[in-house]
Amino acid sequence: MNMLTDAAVEETLQSGSKPAASKMAGKDVTVHYGEKQALFGVNLEVPERQVMALIGPSGCGKSTFLRCLNRMNDTIDICRVGGSILLDGEDIYDPRIDVVELRARVGMVFQKPNPFPKSIYENVAYGPRIHGLASKKSEFDEVVETSLQKAGLFNEVKDRLQEPGTGLSGGQQQRLCIARAIAVSPEVILMDEPCSALDPIATAKVEELIDELRENYTIVIVTHSMQQAARVSQRTAMFHLGNLVEEGPTDKMFTNPDDKRTQDYITGRFG
């Protein structure tokens, strides 16, 4: 068991490798859906180039928090967000921030694969097209190819790039959606239960992919699967009833959590 004790942490610090800097941070984040309050003052830091898993029982606010990170909640009329969320130290809810640019930097992959009813090629080229990241055919070809390669899908679809993305299998569709998100070169990728609609083999592929993506991207993933959180994440945050219960290195959270609720949830006593 690779448990980080305090001594070990200290050792790491002294050995010169810095702990990951904070890429995004929520400060006193509150969210209301109409009259109902969904988040009660959450403070959470997302470390750079690591995978952070958000866990907790259904309705605990983890997806809500995730959707705050790229302001997807703006598309819901009755949703109000309080507190502040920083991306590289800048408040993303500041009126001067352009939400379009924000979402290009903080991409998102959804629970159910949602490829557009277009060809595989056009699905990936969509983001670069709307953000003007490429202009020539050759540039688009390159972006599409590298994105599909990073998403581990290129070899499977290279002969049928012009076929509809909706014709792929569920797991392939989800990786296509990840490729689509990668194509705009985001800094952060948010994933909302990306494997909940996939079979175990497709899930394994996506998890492998997430692990590889950590090298270049900061990833926040919401998941209901404890094993998945344990497999793919470096840090884990536990939510319950709209509150952040605790947050820490994944190994510690799964072996020796501070809070009894985390213990109970992980061992399957509720949730």
Add this chain to the structure above:
Amino acid sequence: MTPGILTIIVLVLTMAGYILGRRRALAVAKRDGVRLHSLPGHYGQAVALFTAVPALLLMGAWLFLQPLLIENQISSQIPDSVIPEGGARSLVMADVRRIAGGLDRLVEAGSFGEDDLSSMRADFTSVRGRLAEVGVALGSDVAPAVFDAAESYRGIANTSSLLRNAAVLATALGFGFLALRRIRPTLRARNVSETFIRSLLIGSSLVAILTTFGIVASLLFETIHFFRLYPARDFFFSTVWNPQFRGGSDLGILPLLWGTFYVSLVALLLAVPIGLMIAVYLAEYSGKALRSFAKPAIEILAGIPTIVYGLFALITVGPFLRDWIAQPLGLGSSSSSVLTAGLVMGIMLIPFVSSLSDDVINAVPQAMRDGSYGLGATQSETIMRVIMPAALPGIVGAILLAASRAIGETMIVVMGAGAAARLGLNPLEAMTTVTVKIVSQLTGDTEFASPETLVAFALGLTLFVFTLGLNILALYIVRKYREQYE
């Protein structure tokens, strides 16, 4: 006994059958000590269905066939001598029926025994007067042969009505009794009801399909008739439409088709962009409150009778276009014009496009929007690049539906575009369409013997083929581009 009373009796028998069937099923089950296959009510239903359905079907068939058979028989009795010069046998037959009906009423009124009929026969002049007393007015005095025919019409009708009543009641009782006898616990009564319901549903769909075939067939026969009198080549390729009721007309469809096409084009050019923009606004931008008010308000446009649109075209739009556009530009001096009819028809079509497209756009899954917004697309980018392509099949369907409406529209064209068949490009001139000419060729004279009237059927069939083609095209497009979201 009239058919109405007969129906009521059959229905009463049906209800009795239900009760008896249910009771018998329970009794049999109790006697044999076994469980029934179906619910007791199902046995009742089975008996009721066997009582009602064959009897009512028989009655329907009888009511349909009886007059035909009697007419045939009586009509051969009437000597040619009583048929007036230039008249038709069918007119005499109508008299026969009315006299027979009048005699029935006289007998019913009680002022008149069956015996008096023979004395009446001696004095025909009084027949007219007597019948007038019971409200049957005849144009002329009755010829003896016609009176005889009416008498035997009455006779046959009465006998066959009696026969009918007996047959229907016998069927109801017989089948009901058989069904009642058949009841035993193993009888799958539930399946009987299910089979009946399925046949009922199949029958209903057959009615719609057969009616369509009937309409096409009636058009087709008259069209064939027309082409025997008028060469098909001239009809399809002549550019002149000039019907003359004394003969020698030019009946070329091209000017009419051109008018139809031109007016519909103007209408769609107005309705499609505006309708689509309304749909996008309602589906993507407007708030709930506004939408719940605006959508029904726009749909009111679809509920306005087209004749009212026609009035609007005639007294407002037409003169306006003439005074402010046509005359200043020197393009025409008529208040009826293609543009008038097209614009007004376009207004009428807006709700067809907007309402259907709005539904289609709403049906695009939210996941598509999320996916696009999640990549940093703006609202209009999302609409143009993701939602519209996804909704395209439905939108094309909406547009083609509007096009079918435009092609078939009549009142607005009559009042807005005039009735002059003309091949021309100037939208400020009067033109006319296929539908308008169908109406005008059929108005007044309804003897379908000359090419000038029969041409209406050929026009109608052409129009039908066009709209059918449009619908097939719409289906094809929808199939081909239908996207699976899941």
